Amino acid sequence: MSSHDSHDTHKAHGHDQQNHGPHHVTSSATFLKILIVLLILTAITVITSRFDFGSANLLIAMLIAAVKATLVISIFMHLRWDTPINKIAFLCSFLFLSLLFLFTLADQATRSMDGANERTRAPVDKEWQHPSTLEKPQ
Amino acid sequence: MSHDHGIVVPAPGAGFLPHTVAHHFDSPTQEFQSAKLGFWLFLATEILLFGGLFAAYFFFHQVYPETFRLGGQQLSWKLGALNTTVLLISSWTMAMGVRSAQTSQKRKLLIYCGLTLLGAAIFMVVKIIEYKAKFDHGFLPVFGGTDYDQATHQLSWFKDYHNVMVGVQNPSLFFSIYFTMTAIHGVHVLVGAGLIIWIMVGAAKGRFHANYFLPVDLVGLYWHLVDLIWIFLFPLLYLVP
Numbered sequence: 341m342s343s344h345d346s347h348d349t350h351k352a353h354g355h356d357q358q359n360h361g362p363h364h365v366t367s368s369a370t371f372l373k374i375l376i377v378l379l380i381l382t383a384i385t386v387i388t389s390r391f392d393f394g395s396a397n398l399l400i401a402m403l404i405a406a407v408k409a410t411l412v413i414s415i416f417m418h419l420r421w422d423t424p425i426n427k428i429a430f431l432c433s434f435l436f437l438s439l440l441f442l443f444t445l446a447d448q449a450t451r452s453m454d455g456a457n458e459r460t461r462a463p464v465d466k467e468w469q470h471p472s473t474l475e476k477p478q
Numbered sequence: 479m480s481h482d483h484g485i486v487v488p489a490p491g492a493g494f495l496p497h498t499v500a501h502h503f504d505s506p507t508q509e510f511q512s513a514k515l516g517f518w519l520f521l522a523t524e525i526l527l528f529g530g531l532f533a534a535y536f537f538f539h540q541v542y543p544e545t546f547r548l549g550g551q552q553l554s555w556k557l558g559a560l561n562t563t564v565l566l567i568s569s570w571t572m573a574m575g576v577r578s579a580q581t582s583q584k585r586k587l588l589i590y591c592g593l594t595l596l597g598a599a600i601f602m603v604v605k606i607i608e609y610k611a612k613f614d615h616g617f618l619p620v621f622g623g624t625d626y627d628q629a630t631h632q633l634s635w636f637k638d639y640h641n642v643m644v645g646v647q648n649p650s651l652f653f654s655i656y657f658t659m660t661a662i663h664g665v666h667v668l669v670g671a672g673l674i675i676w677i678m679v680g681a682a683k684g685r686f687h688a689n690y691f692l693p694v695d696l697v698g699l700y701w702h703l704v705d706l707i708w709i710f711l712f713p714l715l716y717l718v719p
Contacts (some may be wrong), residue, residue: 371574378566385712397719405710409706409710413706437525437532440533441533441536445540448540473626
């Protein structure tokens with residue numbers, strides 16, 4: 341136990357352990373570079389939104405946002421140098437989020453297949469009605 | 479095991495205070511890692527909170543693309559881009575603040591926290607200007623109730639005084655989502671600002687230094703999350719594809 345404690349105390353003074361471990365100190369130059377990249381990516385997001393790529397616009401915007409998010413999480417939030425358990429704890433939220441998106445979009449994509457859910461779709465060939473004013477199905 | 483009063487982590491020098499490890503922890507590292515894991519789990523729940531709203535966005539965007547396109551055009555992408563820039567820079571100053579705490583630079587820590595606070599203030603002022611403009615258009619889902627008008631196909635809170643959202647289905651939907659997401663995000667900005675003030679009070683007393691910077695680290699993580707959410711909100715709301 342004593343050897344474990346001395347190891348811990350050493351880590352608490354982690355200033356001299358700058359390259360790895362939970363107390364990683366990132367250089368100012370790295371932080372500044374990341375900020376500049378983030379600002380450039382923001383400009384690219386705005387510029388690409390001015391062009392019409394059809395349905396690819398949403399995909400492009402989300403891909404750039406994902407790159408920006410990765411930089412913020414790994415460098416600004418130090419997750420890159422964090423412990424495996426912390427990485428798993430946080431990154432799992434994105435795993436579960438992707439399940440939510442997957443099943444929501446799968447539901448939506450398959451709704452028009454049988455025509456039984458007309459009420460929830462946006463009609464294209466008839467005057468639109470708010471769902472609450474439609475007659476209840478028998 | 480005589481940890482009844484907790485281990486004391488020494489101050490690195492004059493002007494700093496020693497830190498007493500909470501008595502139920504065996505070591506400073508255990509305290510640090512426990513708090514970090516807890517905070518990462520909290521941030522995971524934040525991701526899931528906003529994730530549900532993003533799922534609603536994608537669902538309705540798919541159903542009413544024209545409503546979302548026209549709605550997004552009612553927002554000022556210039557103000558949105560300004561706020562994005564402000565938040566990104568404030569995220570950088572916060573990261574530098576944590577670095578200053580890690581390297582026992584009290585003055586720098588206070589300056590970087592102050593700059594981050596300034597970023598939060600600018601963000602909220604711009605947000606208020608934007609909300610005011612939406613209020614003038616009658617887009618604010620606060621007054622007027624949720625009665626449905628059969629003739630105009632509108633909910634009663636949705637006024638659209640200048641008739642800019644005519645011709646699309648469910649025009650109120652975009653603004654419901656816009657206000658729900660940006661208001662919850664705005665609350666996070668305010669909470670973050672409050673936490674940064676708390677950090678500055680502690681920093682002025684010399685509580686945070688190379689041997690103990692846990693609260694600065696955690697508040698920094700919270701502030702980066704606020705930035706992280708906005709990175710996705712900006713293109714989805716202001717630059718609606």
